[in-house]
Amino acid sequence: MGWSRDRSDGGRRSYHHGNLRETLVRAALDLIAEKGPAGFTFADAARWAGVSAAAPYRHFRDRDDLLADVARRGFTLFTAQLEQAWDEGRPEPFRAFESVGRAYLAFARDEPAYYSAMFEAGVPLDADPALLEAADAAFAVLRRAAEALCARMPPDKRPPAMMMALHVWALSHGIASLFGRGDAGRRPLPMEPEELLEAGVLVYLRGLGI
Amino acid sequence: MGWSRDRSDGGRRSYHHGNLRETLVRAALDLIAEKGPAGFTFADAARWAGVSAAAPYRHFRDRDDLLADVARRGFTLFTAQLEQAWDEGRPEPFRAFESVGRAYLAFARDEPAYYSAMFEAGVPLDADPALLEAADAAFAVLRRAAEALCARMPPDKRPPAMMMALHVWALSHGIASLFGRGDAGRRPLPMEPEELLEAGVLVYLRGLGI
DNA sequence: TGTACATCAGTGAACGCGCGTTCACTGATGTAC
DNA sequence: TGTACATCAGTGAACGCGCGTTCACTGATGTAC
Numbered sequence: 001m002g003w004s005r006d007r008s009d010g011g012r013r014s015y016h017h018g019n020l021r022e023t024l025v026r027a028a029l030d031l032i033a034e035k036g037p038a039g040f041t042f043a044d045a046a047r048w049a050g051v052s053a054a055a056p057y058r059h060f061r062d063r064d065d066l067l068a069d070v071a072r073r074g075f076t077l078f079t080a081q082l083e084q085a086w087d088e089g090r091p092e093p094f095r096a097f098e099s100v101g102r103a104y105l106a107f108a109r110d111e112p113a114y115y116s117a118m119f120e121a122g123v124p125l126d127a128d129p130a131l132l133e134a135a136d137a138a139f140a141v142l143r144r145a146a147e148a149l150c151a152r153m154p155p156d157k158r159p160p161a162m163m164m165a166l167h168v169w170a171l172s173h174g175i176a177s178l179f180g181r182g183d184a185g186r187r188p189l190p191m192e193p194e195e196l197l198e199a200g201v202l203v204y205l206r207g208l209g210i
Numbered sequence: 211m212g213w214s215r216d217r218s219d220g221g222r223r224s225y226h227h228g229n230l231r232e233t234l235v236r237a238a239l240d241l242i243a244e245k246g247p248a249g250f251t252f253a254d255a256a257r258w259a260g261v262s263a264a265a266p267y268r269h270f271r272d273r274d275d276l277l278a279d280v281a282r283r284g285f286t287l288f289t290a291q292l293e294q295a296w297d298e299g300r301p302e303p304f305r306a307f308e309s310v311g312r313a314y315l316a317f318a319r320d321e322p323a324y325y326s327a328m329f330e331a332g333v334p335l336d337a338d339p340a341l342l343e344a345a346d347a348a349f350a351v352l353r354r355a356a357e358a359l360c361a362r363m364p365p366d367k368r369p370p371a372m373m374m375a376l377h378v379w380a381l382s383h384g385i386a387s388l389f390g391r392g393d394a395g396r397r398p399l400p401m402e403p404e405e406l407l408e409a410g411v412l413v414y415l416r417g418l419g420i
Numbered sequence: 421t422g423t424a425c426a427t428c429a430g431t432g433a434a435c436g437c438g439c440g441t442t443c444a445c446t447g448a449t450g451t452a453c
Numbered sequence: 454t455g456t457a458c459a460t461c462a463g464t465g466a467a468c469g470c471g472c473g474t475t476c477a478c479t480g481a482t483g484t485a486c
Binding site for chain 2: 039200204
């Protein structure tokens, strides 16, 4: 955060913030992390950013607009991390696939605010085409990974890659949202969420014959 | 709803509601269904019930207290429905297990307001011992069902029933919360959530060797 | 390089509103005798 | 059966508060000449 155009006269900040849009997003993330996606207000974000309550209206239509932007950025970051974990199937699709699963949980754990905005805040995906696109891109990584795994099976016993991607997504999301968050709603678990997911995916893949 | 002690003189209601606690719970469910668990207020519930804004304080400490009660009732209902689906493993554990999965999704679909209060409203489970107990009872059904399935396998290749129950729970919850709700946040899906879950559980069980 | 001007991105005051909460109160009900 | 009284579960007025939103404004920046 901070005022981008500080003058040389010490702590004095310029009249213009210069970076308010980004700062409001940071504010939203911070406040979501603190009180959940429903627990922050537009005025909160302005206060956090150190500007007047009217300033955010120069950058976002309203609170929902800000939240949707947070979700969109979250999906973009999420996609990049899944992408990196998959690494085009290197060194080997099976291992890379498990790496994607770990990356999923890591994201949910390390970026609970983004994760909330993306999956739990009830942001309607179809309100913003850019948001929908970002969300689709994230799922596309999973689907591509599933396809790569399926392609290594004999054609007559290949499971539908789409279904496989949906199963892994749902299992990951279920584990993340039941056990993987830091908030109050978390259930206790006799093991690490990562172990639970890895074991589940292993059993599942064995069931598919992979 | 309604005033429990209507006099015979037509539409006049008595001064006392007689059933306000229950009515407030119905109000909360209705309002959650409409606007999400974060979208209703204590005053809303009072208005819905047709009483003054101060009346709810006779029955609940505050909004969170009401919400926790809704969640507790939800878990109790949920447990009963899972219990009924399991039916002590009749006619046969494998089929009964799948029936439990269907019952899980049916509950999420038919009682989205309860489901929200239970799993998505961020109600801290440990705030109320009765709530914790009710939540544990629901999971216990799943665990018992998993144990019954495991018991039919040769002892040397039995998977841990606890883990199995957690996997099925997470998969069910993941599917329910990503695809199974009626709200705005739902993702489109090329099949019914029930089919997706059933297929997933089948693959999973095959992977376990069941 | 300097100046005039358009545009941008803030301010701060103001407004109406609904919420949470408290309070003394009061009507209805239940019970002891 | 009737009466007195305690208790319960409501009312409605009041309060302070913070939010969302609008508005005319103003300081800073960028640009044309």
